[in-house]
Amino acid sequence: MARIAAADRRARLAEAALTVAARDGLAAASTRAIVAEAGMPLASFHYAVPSRDELLRDVVGLVVAQEGDAAGALLGDAADVRGALRDALGGYLALVRRDPGREQAMFELTQHALRTPGLHDLPAEQYARYHAVAAALLETGAARLGIRWAVPVADLARLVVGITDGATLAWLADRDDAAAERVLDLAADALAVFAAPDTGSKETR
Amino acid sequence: MARIAAADRRARLAEAALTVAARDGLAAASTRAIVAEAGMPLASFHYAVPSRDELLRDVVGLVVAQEGDAAGALLGDAADVRGALRDALGGYLALVRRDPGREQAMFELTQHALRTPGLHDLPAEQYARYHAVAAALLETGAARLGIRWAVPVADLARLVVGITDGATLAWLADRDDAAAERVLDLAADALAVFAAPDTGSKETR
DNA sequence: ACCTGTCTGGGACACTCGTCCCACTATGGC
DNA sequence: GCCATAGTGGGACGAGTGTCCCAGACAGGT
CATH class of the missing domain: 1.10.10 (Arc Repressor Mutant, subunit A)
Structure with a gap:
């Protein structure tokens, strides 16, 4: 060596x-x-x-950093809110499908940290980072589309992360690609409700 | 003994x-x-x-059965769609908050099963059951409110389960009660979009 | 060239794990 | 009452775990 x-x-x-x-x-x-x-x-x-747990802390930091880098690429070039949301959600699912084990490992890490005394603070930081990334994505997306969000972006970001987590979990369980896509269709419809006109552009749906 | x-x-x-x-x-x-x-x-x-893994199979069956029993109680007596959705989502969160460990154990079980050759089929069955319970709840809720769902109930059910899973995961991570409630507010708003008039009753929102 | 401190790596310790063996005992059918 | 059968429980086995010790080797500063 x-x-x-x-x-x-x-x-x-x-x-x-x-x-x-x-x-x-x-x-x-x-x-x-x-x-x-x-x-x-x-x-x-x-x-x-x-210690091993100390290294796991590093691993979370590693993935969280990579996740932040990858997030930028999720912004497509769709012109309407629903399409942009759908593209971003679909892009995330594609990421999961390309490497399911990594996403699963993150879930395992979160659960492990929640049960390990020395790692109790990790999941909160991890999810705070997720939420921040989602919020930033929502902000720049809104700016690009010329709309504003009718509800606090922080809350919306938490909902978006929840939806992606939930969709990922279900897909990991049954690997049903078509069902996952249909759920993202619905999620995009539902989330588009929170778009409001800003600089005179039109609201969707 | x-x-x-x-x-x-x-x-x-x-x-x-x-x-x-x-x-x-x-x-x-x-x-x-x-x-x-x-x-x-x-x-x-x-x-x-x-074997131990064989027992874990029993445990999943146990919880899934209990979950089915508990679901009925989530249907409140709200008159509008948004309120009914919000009550049901809130009821679920209350369940999680009362016994976080149990919900966490189910996540751990799913993850473990996904990694264990002899238990590969378990998560798919588990989530199929969750989705069925959610679908039944959506159906009876719609009947009670006199509305119909504008999209396939199976897809909507999958979205609802995803949202609850996602909200649970985030709450387990940061234990932020207020943020969780706000997310459920948004989720109820968003899901209410899929309600359509049926027997002449009024649509919400 | 030496020598202090950083780095290497084989080996071992104490422990927990799932599983299994086997001698034992109580029970229900004849 | 007897006996096959079902249930009991102490103990052990082999494998795997996180962590640590310690003798040795190489590096850079003097």
Whole structure:
């Protein structure tokens, strides 16, 4: 094994942990499985990271950061509110479908953190970040479409995240692509209700 | 330990497993923890149940049955569609708040089943049942209000379950009661869009 | 060139896990 | 009353876990 600074090793371990958790589940992401994925000896683990739970904290940060990057691409070029919402929701589902294990690993991570004393604060931060990303997306989307949201964006963002989480959970359970698409159709219809005219442009539906 | 038929023991073990999983998490629901909760010797476990995963199958059945019973009570006596939806959603959230561990245990169970070869079919059945319960609730609610749903009830049911799952997940993460209530306000507004007049009664909103 | 401190990696500890074996005992049908 | 059958329960096995120790090796600053 080459000589690598402890901080670098920690980052590599976080990535390896995410890979293993996405592929085999969080429960299978043992310290041994993680170092095997990273190609390191076991002892490097606790040299770079104080504990396994501490590394999981890094993993959440890793995914949350990636999620923020990916969010921008969800904004399509639809001209009406319903279409824009539908595109964004559909884009998210496509992301989940391309790598179901990763999304599932995030759910497992949240549940694990909720049960682990040292990680109790993690889920709140994680979801605050999700909500912030969704809110930003809603704001820039509204600006691009020339509308405003008739209700607080923070609340709307929380609803949007809830809908995507819920749709993801159901799709993970039954893998019903068509049903998932139909739900997003309805969700886009429903959410479009909250669009209001702003700079003289027309409201949808 | 008194003499108990194996089938009875199996049922008691399923209840004990649910208790432990709700209180301490699914990962803590080991065979030893379950028999301790049930007040049985460890060997009774594999006399009554072939394996731990087989028992978890029973646990899902147990909760799903209870969920079906509880659903009926969610129908309030609101006269308009939005109010009825809001009451039902709020009732569900109240259920979650009264026993967060149980709901969390169900999420953990779904995730675990998705990762466990012998339990792959479980989540699909579980969610099919959820969707059926929601659909039945939507149907009887519509009949009571004298409206019809403008979109397929099966799709609407899937959306409703998704919204409740999503709201639950976010609330479990940050325990923000007020935000959860505001989201349900929006959700009720949004879902009311799908109500259409049927027997001459008035549409809301 | 040396030497302090960072990094390596094999091995082990103490523990928990699911599962199983087997000697034992109470029970219901004859 | 006897005996096959169903239920009991202590104990153990092998595998897997997170964490830690410690002897060794390499690096950069002097």
